[in-house]
Amino acid sequence: MADKHLDPDVLSALREVMEDEYPKLLDTFLADSEARLNRLHATEDTAQLIEAAHSLKGSSGNLGANRLAELCSQLEHNANSMPSQSIKKLIAEIDDEFAIVRPLYEAERQRSLTES
């Protein structure tokens, strides 16, 4: 179940690359993502919507949040053609997915701190 939301191979590669900075990377990602989610909610402008979705897609892809990246990609590519109803629904799905991965990242962060 966890694999669908968070790719464990990506996480172990990140751990190796970042070494001591790994917890900080996870913190940064979570803070950054939260800021972008807030912008998704705040804006009515499609271009800004696409830009925020694009950025969130990029960083969540890098951090192994595959499902979150996939949902952001859908929003980025379809925002122009979707009715606002569907956009709202998609943003809600992104919220839900972030709510799922967030505790997973926090747990991962905790684990790495205790391991080191």
Added chain:
Amino acid sequence: MNTVQPLELLTILIAEDSAADRMLLASILRRQGHAVLTAANGAEAVDVFRELRPHLVLMDAMMPVMDGFEAARQIKALSGENLVPIIFLTSLSENEALARCLEVGGDDFLAKPYNQVILAAKIKAMDRLRRLQATVLQQRDQIARHHEYLLNEQRVAKAVFDKVAHSGCLNAAPNIRYLQSPYALFNGDLLLAAYTPAGDMHVLLGDFTGHGLPAAVGAMPLAEVFYGMTAKGYGVSETLREMNAKLKRILPVDMFCCAILLCLSFQRRSVEVWNGGMPDGYLHHIADGEREPLAARHLPLGVLSPESFDDRTEVHPMAIGDQVFLLSDGVVDTCNADDQLFGVERLQQVFAANRQPDAVFEEIKQALRDFGGESRDDVSMVEISLLEPAQISPPALMYSDSGQSCPLDWSVSFEFRAATLKRFNPLPYLLQLLLEVHGLRAQSGALYSVLAELYSNALEHGVLGLDSSLKRNASGFARYYQQRSVRLEALEDGYIRVNLQVAPRDEGGCLTIHVEDSGKGFDVVRVMERPLDDVRLSGRGISLIRQLGRNAQWTDNGRSARVEFFWKALA
């Protein structure tokens, strides 16, 4: 995961607005050994680049304040000729956006999520490209510096060359017209002209094998010999011998000099020609329009050893207004697109069609253009006309000594015997000796002419027994000089004695030249009865001597000639 060893520690700028991505990328690059600079938007990236000049840029396309496209464009402009590779970080999937990355100067892409191995490989490839560009620039600058250096060397060489192989009297003489492409020198073409002490004119058109400096270098000793020996009164044959020996000694085996050397005598109205390997020259007889070819009969200078060198010349009579035309092989060897040569026939067609003698150079050039020949920059042409002696004014000779040690009372006698007469020309020595006497310098031309006439009369009519009446017409003229060389070659006995006496007289002085020969003599009375003219081809020597010298007289049946020169007190 293996880390890939970088070629060199690079400084890499990351421009990325997502903090997590930026952090991750920076960590990957540091682990690979690079120094990392970061920027959170395009404007920051441009500032950092301007200040710290990183080697390579990783650029996110979509960023606030200034996007990656604009930042890339500005960075490319700032980096000028140096290659600063820009790798776009993107998950862009639209072709249009990818194309935009390339348009603004992007060199590669890296897709998210990042793959360390691919990133390292791309950086390595870009670094190779960057170094290649740097090497190319460096080499280009080196070549440019080298080229500039060579050009400067050529300028210096040309300046030295121009001092040694100056154009002589080419530009001042009223009877010479020539055309030489400006860089002919560095194509080995050489055109020289100078007056002899007797007022004759020597002209040399040479063409060295090879191009560039090596060809020009050989021209310097040639020019020195030409000017040195011409000024001292040496004839065509001696000058050629010396040139050939010198070139043979100094030039490598595959280098030599095709040359045509001629002596135009305004007094005798004749031209003496030696052609070694040059295209035919032409003697244009104005009276009947005929163009007599002056063909190559010899190998070029610098090929044969001094022992086997052939200095035999041909002498042709000329009339006032007749012209000698010489050209380099740049004219006849010009090729057109079909690899055909312009050739001698086309040249002769131009001659045949010519109505305005002054326009012949231009007509030849036009014909070369019409022929569609690739323009060659080693085209040399020269045309020398025979004018009345009075129209020619050789410059006065320059002397550097003060005259305080001038010898004024002496005599000297020489006897030149058969073996010497065959090869040796004593005239330059005799003239040098006489010009130690300051009072004679003002009339050195006349002195030399008279001395030369006395000597050649003694040799040709006296010792060799040649009949001057042969020279009455053009074919006899050629036969005369043919016989002269045959008889000289076979000569076994005979002599010419020269006695010079210098004595002070009043405030000035007097020179007596006395020449005797071992020949049969001539009918002095009959020759003296002829009017003093200078038009006929034969017997001109005697009237020349009588006009230029004082108290000329022949005794002992013409075997003994005596002439005097006087000078007044020097100012």
